[in-house]
Amino acid sequence: METIDDTRKTTAGPKPKRYVIDLTVNGDPRTVVVKGNALLVNVLRDELDLTGTKKGCELGDCGSCTVLLDGIPVDACLVLALEADGCDIVTIEGVAAHGELDRLQATFVDKAAVQCGYCTPGMILSAKALLTKNPHPTEPEIRAAIAGNLCRCTGYVNIVKAIAAAAEIETAATESGEAR
Amino acid sequence: MSETVKQDHAVIGKSVPKIDGREKVTGAARYTADLKFPNMLFGKILTSPFAHARIISIDTSEAEKIPGVRAVITHKDAPTLKYGISPARWDENIFCIDTVKFVGDKVAAVACIDEQTCYKALAAIKVEYEELPAVLDPLHATDEDQPQIHPEFVRNINAEIHQDFGDVEAAFKDAHYVRTDTFVGNRTYQTPIEPHTATSMWDGEKLTVYSSTQSPHYFQYYIAREFGLPMGDVRVLKTYVGGGFGGKLEPTGLEFGGAILAKITGRPVKMFYDRAEMFAHNRGRHRQYMTITSGVDKDGKILGVHADFVMDGGAYTSLGIATAYYAGAMLTLTYEFDNFRFDMLRVYTNLPACGAQRGHGAPQPRYAFEAHLDNIAKDLDIDPMDIRILNARRPNTTTPNEFLVNSCEMKACLEKAREISGWDEKKGNLPKGRGIGVATGSFVSGAGYPIYRTDLPHAAAMIKVGEDGTAATLYTGATDIGQGSDTVLCQMAAEAMGYTYEQMKIVAADTETTPHDFGAYASRQTLMSGAAVKQAGEEVKAQMLEIAAEMLDFPAVDLDIREGKVFSPGNASVTLTFEEVARHFFVNRGPLVGKGSYTPPKLGGKFKGAAVGTSPAYSFAAQVSEVEIDEETGEINVLDVWDVHDCGTVINPALLEAQVHGALFMGLGESIWEEVKFDDKGRILNPNLSEYRIPTAVDMPVVHSALVDSYEPAGPWGVKEVGEGATLPTMGCFRNAIFDAMGVSINSLPLGYEKVWRALKERREEGPAE
Numbered sequence: 001m002e003t004i005d006d007t008r009k010t011t012a013g014p015k016p017k018r019y020v021i022d023l024t025v026n027g028d029p030r031t032v033v034v035k036g037n038a039l040l041v042n043v044l045r046d047e048l049d050l051t052g053t054k055k056g057c058e059l060g061d062c063g064s065c066t067v068l069l070d071g072i073p074v075d076a077c078l079v080l081a082l083e084a085d086g087c088d089i090v091t092i093e094g095v096a097a098h099g100e101l102d103r104l105q106a107t108f109v110d111k112a113a114v115q116c117g118y119c120t121p122g123m124i125l126s127a128k129a130l131l132t133k134n135p136h137p138t139e140p141e142i143r144a145a146i147a148g149n150l151c152r153c154t155g156y157v158n159i160v161k162a163i164a165a166a167a168e169i170e171t172a173a174t175e176s177g178e179a180r
Numbered sequence: 181m182s183e184t185v186k187q188d189h190a191v192i193g194k195s196v197p198k199i200d201g202r203e204k205v206t207g208a209a210r211y212t213a214d215l216k217f218p219n220m221l222f223g224k225i226l227t228s229p230f231a232h233a234r235i236i237s238i239d240t241s242e243a244e245k246i247p248g249v250r251a252v253i254t255h256k257d258a259p260t261l262k263y264g265i266s267p268a269r270w271d272e273n274i275f276c277i278d279t280v281k282f283v284g285d286k287v288a289a290v291a292c293i294d295e296q297t298c299y300k301a302l303a304a305i306k307v308e309y310e311e312l313p314a315v316l317d318p319l320h321a322t323d324e325d326q327p328q329i330h331p332e333f334v335r336n337i338n339a340e341i342h343q344d345f346g347d348v349e350a351a352f353k354d355a356h357y358v359r360t361d362t363f364v365g366n367r368t369y370q371t372p373i374e375p376h377t378a379t380s381m382w383d384g385e386k387l388t389v390y391s392s393t394q395s396p397h398y399f400q401y402y403i404a405r406e407f408g409l410p411m412g413d414v415r416v417l418k419t420y421v422g423g424g425f426g427g428k429l430e431p432t433g434l435e436f437g438g439a440i441l442a443k444i445t446g447r448p449v450k451m452f453y454d455r456a457e458m459f460a461h462n463r464g465r466h467r468q469y470m471t472i473t474s475g476v477d478k479d480g481k482i483l484g485v486h487a488d489f490v491m492d493g494g495a496y497t498s499l500g501i502a503t504a505y506y507a508g509a510m511l512t513l514t515y516e517f518d519n520f521r522f523d524m525l526r527v528y529t530n531l532p533a534c535g536a537q538r539g540h541g542a543p544q545p546r547y548a549f550e551a552h553l554d555n556i557a558k559d560l561d562i563d564p565m566d567i568r569i570l571n572a573r574r575p576n577t578t579t580p581n582e583f584l585v586n587s588c589e590m591k592a593c594l595e596k597a598r599e600i601s602g603w604d605e606k607k608g609n610l611p612k613g614r615g616i617g618v619a620t621g622s623f624v625s626g627a628g629y630p631i632y633r634t635d636l637p638h639a640a641a642m643i644k645v646g647e648d649g650t651a652a653t654l655y656t657g658a659t660d661i662g663q664g665s666d667t668v669l670c671q672m673a674a675e676a677m678g679y680t681y682e683q684m685k686i687v688a689a690d691t692e693t694t695p696h697d698f699g700a701y702a703s704r705q706t707l708m709s710g711a712a713v714k715q716a717g718e719e720v721k722a723q724m725l726e727i728a729a730e731m732l733d734f735p736a737v738d739l740d741i742r743e744g745k746v747f748s749p750g751n752a753s754v755t756l757t758f759e760e761v762a763r764h765f766f767v768n769r770g771p772l773v774g775k776g777s778y779t780p781p782k783l784g785g786k787f788k789g790a791a792v793g794t795s796p797a798y799s800f801a802a803q804v805s806e807v808e809i810d811e812e813t814g815e816i817n818v819l820d821v822w823d824v825h826d827c828g829t830v831i832n833p834a835l836l837e838a839q840v841h842g843a844l845f846m847g848l849g850e851s852i853w854e855e856v857k858f859d860d861k862g863r864i865l866n867p868n869l870s871e872y873r874i875p876t877a878v879d880m881p882v883v884h885s886a887l888v889d890s891y892e893p894a895g896p897w898g899v900k901e902v903g904e905g906a907t908l909p910t911m912g913c914f915r916n917a918i919f920d921a922m923g924v925s926i927n928s929l930p931l932g933y934e935k936v937w938r939a940l941k942e943r944r945e946e947g948p949a950e
Binding site for chain 1: 195197198200201202203204205206207208209210211213214216370371372373374375420421422423425454455661662663664834835837838841842844845846848868869870874875876877878880883
């Protein structure tokens with residue numbers, strides 16, 4: 001990793017080091033210069049304008065900032081940008097290919113799994129990681145896979161249905177009486 | 181069953197996909213924190229570390245010297261006008277002047293070139309405090325020896341309510357059985373996943389504020405008032421809002437402070453809370469102390485009820501005066517009784533202010549009443565389902581506090597819940613450790629009176645048909661915070677116009693471009709905003725028919741429009757497309773625009789507080805739940821919940837069910853886990869999402885939701901509310917299921933594993949049951 005050593009002094013002491021990191025984000029090669037304490041979530045949102053990755057708690061509790069780091073779902077608020085150097089990152093903006101919704105995105109819309117939508121990007125990426133690894137999960141496996149993504153609107157009912165529909169499995173999650 | 185007006189609808193009644201679904205699943209949807217403006221600064225608020233303290237001095241000089249700090253402000257830079265929900269209780273300043281009143285009270289704010297510099301600047305502001313004794317126990321807040329929080333509110337009484345209807349004492353005297361129970365609620369927090377954000381900017385004397393708000397109009401009103409601006413010079417708009425649940429209904433320091441910082445710096449300023457700051461700002465559910473006495477006859481018919489409550493309001497009124505009235509007012513809805521007394525004290529404490537949270541004031545009293553009713557049923561050996569059916573409100577009745585109830589299928593909801601849950605087979609026959617409970621709920625479909633004193637209509641809408649008729653745009657002040665109002669209002673617009681949903685566009689919740697609407701609270705938008713939208717759509721349709729009649733040389737009364745086709749029901753050869761007619765209209769008459777507005781009829785009685793709880797229509801719901809209790813650990817496992825709703829005509833069944841799921845989920849969290857906790861200095865112990873435990877995907881029970889046929893004459897196409905009503909029965913329903921399973925009554929929220937375990941332990945130690 002290239003380091004930019006700035007030998008100029010400021011009144012507050014030596015300037016902090018900057019690092020040049022290379023990321024592949026949604027297939028795009030990106031080079032950014034960051035401070036050592038820069039968080040991946042802020043680099044994605046503020047430097048690369050990928051605001052689909054949301055901040056809900058900045059403590060790793062809510063899962064709103066979930067992205068795929070070399071295929072693994074991570075909370076981007078708990079990852080230093082430096083740790084992601086050389087990694088392949090998928091954010092929600094990279095899930096739909098050429099404007100066509102991914103199957104998961106389509107089932108989220110079809111099953112009314114989206115309300116305010118704030119948890120949706122993280123939820124879809126956690127689900128995507130699950131289905132990549134395990135294309136036909138059980139309902140408990142679906143629930144476990146999104147247990148780190150908090151949603152305050154849906155009670156998860158339709159989210160579980162949407163993931164199950166994308167995986168083409170039956171779910172007993174709800175048996176709701178159709179409206180009349 | 182009520183008389184149902186069966187209509188053949190083309191667009192409403194269908195589960196069309198959400199209008200913003202695609203944007204939200206692709207990450208394209210922009211929320212307020214996602215917006216960037218050229219030259220934008222970042223702002224943060226310095227808050228009080230003490231629950232109660234006098235401000236001796238504030239020295240901002242060091243903070244101002246830090247490179248990158250553009251402005252530091254205190255009360256000296258802010259208007260000193262107080263704000264709050266109603267003039268009698270305007271009690272909050274933009275920044276504290278003499279004293280701070282809770283940990284998190286606003287003291288100063290900074291605007292800097294980036295977030296990091298903000299934290300440096302906040303740390304460099306020197307505030308000298310003289311710590312004062314704090315009021316932390318609401319039950320002792322009114323004691324003579326307690327410190328006074330607001331000089332003008334003697335003995336820390338924020339509001340005192342005494343309402344008396346009929347003759348409760350006589351009812352108790354006549355009763356076969358009278359019982360009193362006391363329950364305690366919990367302070368919960370709305371916990372939207374999106375943190376509050378506001379970005380303010382000035383263009384000369386005009387202020388624009390992008391905010392994650394539930395009511396741009398209410399924000400506009402208070403911001404204009406604070407800064408002495410005409411409302412026309414304040415534009416408030418939202419982008420997408422990541423949930424609100426009542427927590428984003430009133431303006432905060434982010435809007436007020438941001439406006440000042442933006443004015444001083446001449447640059448856009450983005451202000452935001454982090455998760456801990458959200459908890460500190462709070463405005464969540466009031467903790468209520470609830471004593472209820474009821475008298476019943478030998479069959480269990482309720483004769484009279486006395487509700488005697490105290491609620492912890494925290495340091496300010498916020499929206500809490502309405503909460504205090506709602507707490508008692510809504511108790512009269514689901515069951516019929518003539519005699520009712522309601523006493524309430526809302527007290528100030530040195531804790532964060534409480535406000536409106538889903539179900540506004542009503543869920544905890546509902547829990548208390550449903551638990552109390554089960555106690556009575558047990559004492560009289562009546563099935564809990566039977567006592568509810570016996571007392572269930574009927575349609576076209578009036579409550580003792582003078583709420584007019586039109587449609588009401590309370591009894592049908594209970595009967596259906598009984599049937600689909602298998603109540604009769606299960607009650608008394610479940611294996612050890614399992615129990616079944618029932619409870620009811622009811623909620624307003626919009627408040628009968630405005631959120632502040634004004635004669636403006638409650639809702640207004642405008643529809644503009646594009647010049648070639650291939651699209652129409654609905655302009656509405658209604659605020660979609662996730663519940664889906666943009667979608668259902670577009671369905672309603674298309675239905676009224678004879679158009680298609682797929683061709684609808686929407687511009688919503690922008691005080692400059694959209695007509696006034698009070699926004700998202702009190703479950704008002706489907707009925708109230710919907711009524712305005714329907715009228716606007718019908719106005720478009722009437723103009724279309726008139727010009728189509730000219731084009732076809734055919735009487736307008738014999739024409740109709742449906743799903744984009746102009747036709748004559750009696751003559752198949754007469755047909756035009758919506759596009760052809762709309763284009764012809766534009767060419768010959770100019771823009772094709774329809775408008776509508778809605779004001780509720782005059783509602784309610786003449787007594788003090790009569791306005792709160794009035795509504796054109798009320799939803800009703802019954803819930804049954806089955807739980808399993810682990811006797812070793814007290815763990816509560818909710819297995820199944822059956823929710824049966826009377827919510828009038830359904831515009832979008834999928835979105836309606838999603839509201840039931842979400843409301844039930846919130847009720848589940850509040851019932852079992854959620855509670856904002858404080859230490860003995862008034863500091864929040866769990867201001868984060870790992871220790872404030874909201875349910876995860878693995879906690880949700882199986883949900884069965886069903887509806888009963890109902891048609892509400894006061895609502896457009898017969899609609900009424902659903903979003904909040906489904907929160908109401910849940911807490912009492914779980915308590916009653918636990919009571920059924922184990923025979924122990926948990927008299928405080930959250931019900932909690934430890935409380936169940938302790939109750940079981942206590943019972944064991946009392947010796948074997950007879």
